[in-house]
Amino acid sequence: MTGATRATSQGPERVEGRAKVTGTAPYAFEYPVTDPLYLHPLRAGIARGRIASIDTAAAERVDGVHTVLTHHNADALNPVGDPELAVLQSDGIDFRGQLVGAVVAETPEIAAHAAGLVDIRYERLPHDSEFRDDANIVYTPDADASPMLSPDLERGDVDTALAEATHTVDVTYTTPPEHHNPIEPHAVIATWDDDGLTLHDSNQGSHLVRDLLAPLVGLDKERISVIAPHVGGAFGSKGMPHGHVALTVLAARRTAGRPVKCALSRTQMFELVGYRPPTRQRVRLGADSDGRLTATEHDSLEQTSRFKQYAEQSASASREMYASPNRRVTNRLAALDVPAPTWMRAPGEASGMYALESAVDELAVRSGIDPIDLRLRNEPEVAPVSGLPFSSRNLVACLRQGAERFGWHERDPRPGTRREGDWFVGTGVAAASFPSLLFPGSLATIRHESDGKYRVEIGAADIGTGARTALTQLAAEGLEVPFEAVELRLGSTEQPNAGLAGGSAGTASWGSTVVDAVRAFRAEHGSDPGEGVETTAGAAGNPDLGKYAMNAYGAQFAEVRVHADTGEVRVPRMLGVFAAGRIVNPRTAHSQFLGGMTMGISMALHEHSVVDERFGHVVNHDLAGYHIASNADVGSIEVSWVDEHDPHVNPVGAKGIGEVGIVGTAAAVGNAAHHATGVRVRELPLTPDKFLR
Amino acid sequence: MDSEITLRVDGRRETLSVDTRTTLLDALRERLGVTSPKKGCDHGQCGACTVLLDGRRATSCLTFAVANDDSEVVTAEGLAEEDEPHPVQRALLDNDGFQCGYCTPGQVCSAVGMLDEAKSGWPSYVTEDLDESVELDEDEIRERMSGNLCRCGAYANIVTAIREAAE
Numbered sequence: 059m060t061g062a063t064r065a066t067s068q069g070p071e072r073v074e075g076r077a078k079v080t081g082t083a084p085y086a087f088e089y090p091v092t093d094p095l096y097l098h099p100l101r102a103g104i105a106r107g108r109i110a111s112i113d114t115a116a117a118e119r120v121d122g123v124h125t126v127l128t129h130h131n132a133d134a135l136n137p138v139g140d141p142e143l144a145v146l147q148s149d150g151i152d153f154r155g156q157l158v159g160a161v162v163a164e165t166p167e168i169a170a171h172a173a174g175l176v177d178i179r180y181e182r183l184p185h186d187s188e189f190r191d192d193a194n195i196v197y198t199p200d201a202d203a204s205p206m207l208s209p210d211l212e213r214g215d216v217d218t219a220l221a222e223a224t225h226t227v228d229v230t231y232t233t234p235p236e237h238h239n240p241i242e243p244h245a246v247i248a249t250w251d252d253d254g255l256t257l258h259d260s261n262q263g264s265h266l267v268r269d270l271l272a273p274l275v276g277l278d279k280e281r282i283s284v285i286a287p288h289v290g291g292a293f294g295s296k297g298m299p300h301g302h303v304a305l306t307v308l309a310a311r312r313t314a315g316r317p318v319k320c321a322l323s324r325t326q327m328f329e330l331v332g333y334r335p336p337t338r339q340r341v342r343l344g345a346d347s348d349g350r351l352t353a354t355e356h357d358s359l360e361q362t363s364r365f366k367q368y369a370e371q372s373a374s375a376s377r378e379m380y381a382s383p384n385r386r387v388t389n390r391l392a393a394l395d396v397p398a399p400t401w402m403r404a405p406g407e408a409s410g411m412y413a414l415e416s417a418v419d420e421l422a423v424r425s426g427i428d429p430i431d432l433r434l435r436n437e438p439e440v441a442p443v444s445g446l447p448f449s450s451r452n453l454v455a456c457l458r459q460g461a462e463r464f465g466w467h468e469r470d471p472r473p474g475t476r477r478e479g480d481w482f483v484g485t486g487v488a489a490a491s492f493p494s495l496l497f498p499g500s501l502a503t504i505r506h507e508s509d510g511k512y513r514v515e516i517g518a519a520d521i522g523t524g525a526r527t528a529l530t531q532l533a534a535e536g537l538e539v540p541f542e543a544v545e546l547r548l549g550s551t552e553q554p555n556a557g558l559a560g561g562s563a564g565t566a567s568w569g570s571t572v573v574d575a576v577r578a579f580r581a582e583h584g585s586d587p588g589e590g591v592e593t594t595a596g597a598a599g600n601p602d603l604g605k606y607a608m609n610a611y612g613a614q615f616a617e618v619r620v621h622a623d624t625g626e627v628r629v630p631r632m633l634g635v636f637a638a639g640r641i642v643n644p645r646t647a648h649s650q651f652l653g654g655m656t657m658g659i660s661m662a663l664h665e666h667s668v669v670d671e672r673f674g675h676v677v678n679h680d681l682a683g684y685h686i687a688s689n690a691d692v693g694s695i696e697v698s699w700v701d702e703h704d705p706h707v708n709p710v711g712a713k714g715i716g717e718v719g720i721v722g723t724a725a726a727v728g729n730a731a732h733h734a735t736g737v738r739v740r741e742l743p744l745t746p747d748k749f750l751r
Numbered sequence: 752m753d754s755e756i757t758l759r760v761d762g763r764r765e766t767l768s769v770d771t772r773t774t775l776l777d778a779l780r781e782r783l784g785v786t787s788p789k790k791g792c793d794h795g796q797c798g799a800c801t802v803l804l805d806g807r808r809a810t811s812c813l814t815f816a817v818a819n820d821d822s823e824v825v826t827a828e829g830l831a832e833e834d835e836p837h838p839v840q841r842a843l844l845d846n847d848g849f850q851c852g853y854c855t856p857g858q859v860c861s862a863v864g865m866l867d868e869a870k871s872g873w874p875s876y877v878t879e880d881l882d883e884s885v886e887l888d889e890d891e892i893r894e895r896m897s898g899n900l901c902r903c904g905a906y907a908n909i910v911t912a913i914r915e916a917a918e
């Protein structure tokens with residue numbers, strides 16, 4: 059543990075940087091293909107029921123229409139356990155916007171026009187799309203059925219501890235549905251010819267897409283290629299293939315080898331590619347007179363869809379964050395007739411830490427203890443529930459260094475007392491944590507080329523994280539050759555198997571694989587390898603797995619202004635200090651944290667997919683109605699990190715950084731807004747109306 | 752209905768016949784294979800499709816190709832010289848002003864157009880003194896670049912880059 063580092067521009071420039079600033083890096087829809095057809099999806103206009111009839115005659119008569127696909131004529135797909143992929147397999151409708159057909163035509167204009175001529179009649183059933191706490195729709199997800207889920211937790215006697223506590227808070231926070239909205243829409247080009255199936259796809263893991271599609275369409279894996287060297291943002295929404303991929307593949311089977319291109323429209327993305335589910339979270343905290351937590355309770359209710367379970371577990375944020383002898387954590391789901399939610403940047407942590415870190419701030423106000431001090435007093439020695447030691451935990455350093463930099467010590471704690479002109483001004487803090495994950499099973503090939511370069515191949519994904527650059531660095535470092543002597547290829551099933559870009563696990567999983575594959579290469583071929591020799595290897599297992607609790611941490615600081623007359627909320631200044639193990643490339647890591655914090659400001663102030671329960675759809679389904687932070691919404695953001703050497707977490711020593719930056723941001727902003735105004739808003743986003751009620 | 756038009760794209764003369772419903776963006780991307788301008792929304796809401804149209808920044812998804820017969824289109828690809836990126840591109844590279852890169856060509860064209868507007872004295876919503884020449888401080892840049900969304904959240908670095916390029 060040494061001093062803080064501020065990232066400036068250390069670390070190599072992105073390998074693909076020039077191609078990106080000129081726009082010549084090809085994304086999925088941009089692959090040059092010969093004689094393509096264009097697919098326009100047909101979507102259900104009701105939230106639940108069945109298709110009574112579908113008349114495609116008028117569409118088929120349009121000049122240039124190649125095929126109209128519906129459940130009547132689509133090929134059968136094999137069940138693969140993901141209902142989203144079972145497109146056009148029945149007349150049933152489970153949510154509004156569900157894929158019910160496709161028009162395939164010579165041009166996108168013809169396809170769109172003809173799609174409007176398809177006449178669909180429905181048999182409606184009553185639907186329920188209203189997120190609420192109601193025994194008719196609420197259930198406990200079966201944690202035994204999924205290794206991803208943690209069951210309810212009960213330690214000690216929470217109720218007695220709360221009854222005996224000196225200070226208590228009992229508060230309910232809500233978060234709305236949010237959509238990922240990567241700027242590149244989900245897109246795929248499918249070509250099905252004698253060689254098999256080729257997809258140019260926008261995804262977070264080409265191997266995963268192939269592994270799911272092969273059984274779905276009954277092709278050998280070897281006959282499917284999935285190619286995605288550049289992906290225009292994803293944030294979880296491109297983690298699993300969604301229905302449009304299956305639909306495009308169904309269409310490509312009918313076109314005698316002609317490629318079929320499908321890009322979802324922005325509006326379709328609000329129905330078909332997942333979202334962060336809304337939550338209602340009750341947090342109860344009890345503390346003694348010194349501010350030490352005696353009880354922590356976090357109960358979360360989140361939305362899922364009736365046709366496909368997605369179980370987010372926001373309350374789990376409170377399992378290991380602070381010491382507390384008595385603890386209860388429960389996660390419940392409300393199943394509705396809505397599109398399926400999915401992972402969105404820090405799924406669970408973003409919503410859960412918003413509630414927990416806001417409640418901790420309320421406890422600080424109630425107890426009169428400084429919010430940083432309060433967190434320091436509740437720092438656990440070992441991971442509270444598992445009892446495992448932390449591989450490294452430098453939350454305290456983040457809070458202390460952040461306080462120093464941000465000028466926290468000059469802060470007058472009284473809320474609603476500082477005014478500059480028409481603006482109330484306040485500052486707030488929140489902690490962040492995110493688990494350090496590693497997905498096993500990746501392989502990398504290292505080859506010594508005839509031109510003296512080393513080619514490194516791994517089927518990983520660079521969705522904007524800088525993975526291509528960081529992996530090149532790690533390979534060069536291991537091989538002890540200059541950065542320029544390594545050419546790294548990723549993004550495609552042509553390269554060896556690699557796990558998903560998700561869980562902030564890229565550098566850990568793929569990086570460890572590259573590091574160990576380089577070692578294996580040197581062991582096999584020595585330091586002066588012959589031309590054309592190669593080695594393919596995976597990462598050795600981490601012997602420390604299961605022996606330590608492994609998380610990245612951070613401290614988020616925000617200055618907020620709230621307009622006295624309009625309630626407008628601005629965030630002129632933020633500081634994030636993170637502890638995330640080794641930072642492989644400071645330049646791109648800085649951007650990851652910055653991007654997370656920027657999305658966090660957006661979550662705090664703007665984002666809300668407004669559902670019209672009468673119809674079961676999102677009303678503000680475009681980028682005009684669904685506001686994501688624009689340039690003018692973001693002020694100064696300073697990012698720094700503490701030096702952290704973690705020998706246990708993985709061979710690279712790096713913790714994930716893609717998600718921790720969004721965690722805690724909304725709480726810091728909300729806490730600062732309370733400090734500014736004295737108004738505690740417990741409902742995201744912090745729109746002006748909520749300060750004027 | 753189809754119609755024949757001529758465009759100059761990044762210095763090349765292109766004659767093509769387009770469906771009158773085809774946007775300039777789709778004509779560039781799907782007909783001419785010029786994929787530097789990106790499609791993020793097709794509704795004028797994200798700025799990813801920004802090009803320089805007859806010298807001014809424009810969202811190419813919001814105009815029909817047929818309405819732009821004889822116009823000059825410059826994309827981010829056309830702004831770069833053979834081996835040397837445009838100063839705005841150089842500054843974005845130096846400051847890591849992008850991540851996934853999908854909004855980036857639009858940011859580049861928008862920034863180049865914006866710098867020109869500021870130089871010509873066009874005020875913005877945050878310009879205080881309408882009689883003075885525009886001083887491009889951070890607030891001016893943020894305001895003038897707010898038509899270009901970046902979901903990766905690179906704004907802070909984009910602003911620094913544009914300030915650098917403006918010098």
Ligand code: FES
Nearest residue numbers: 791793795798812
């Ligand atoms: S694609 Fe033109 S503004 Fe979004």
Ligand code: FES
Nearest residue numbers: 850854901902903
């Ligand atoms: S760099 Fe990804 S949207 Fe801007």
